[in-house]
Amino acid sequence: MTDIVRTALLDDLGHVPWPEIQDTTGSAAAIPSLLTAVARGDADTAGRALGQLRRRICRYGFVVDQATAATVPFLWELVRLPQVTCRVEILRLLKSIADARQWETTAAAYPKLLSHPGDHVAWEREARRAVRAQRAVLRDLLCERDAALVQAGAELSAALDD
Structure with missing residues (x-):
């Protein structure tokens, strides 16, 4: 990875x-180090x-939280980098986020959940919007030689078209 890309990623993480935000385990403070490990790790x-x-x-492939939408742009950045070793899995994660509707669906049947601490329905919607916001990245990914990457990209694209 070039120093320019590495620096840009780390600079953006600092913003x-x-x-101060929550992921499904509590504080989202560990997310930058995890994203960095995905970017730089074997x-x-x-x-x-x-x-x-x-x-x-x-969590569980369908429970998103406050930190999800903030993390999505970094996942899109990582999936664009050919040296990242788990791009297929990142696309699958983005698809899971795009498909997440657990809180929204449950709140439709049980409106009392809307008074639950934290605005989980809004966090789901924000996360889906964050995935959709960079869907143009898929055009380039669908032209790659890696068949698994193309398949995962096509599946995400189909999910975003719904």
């Missing part, structure tokens, strides 16, 4: 007040970091 390190990140921003 988010991670300790395949095993990046995969473990992405697994931990997934548990924090899209």
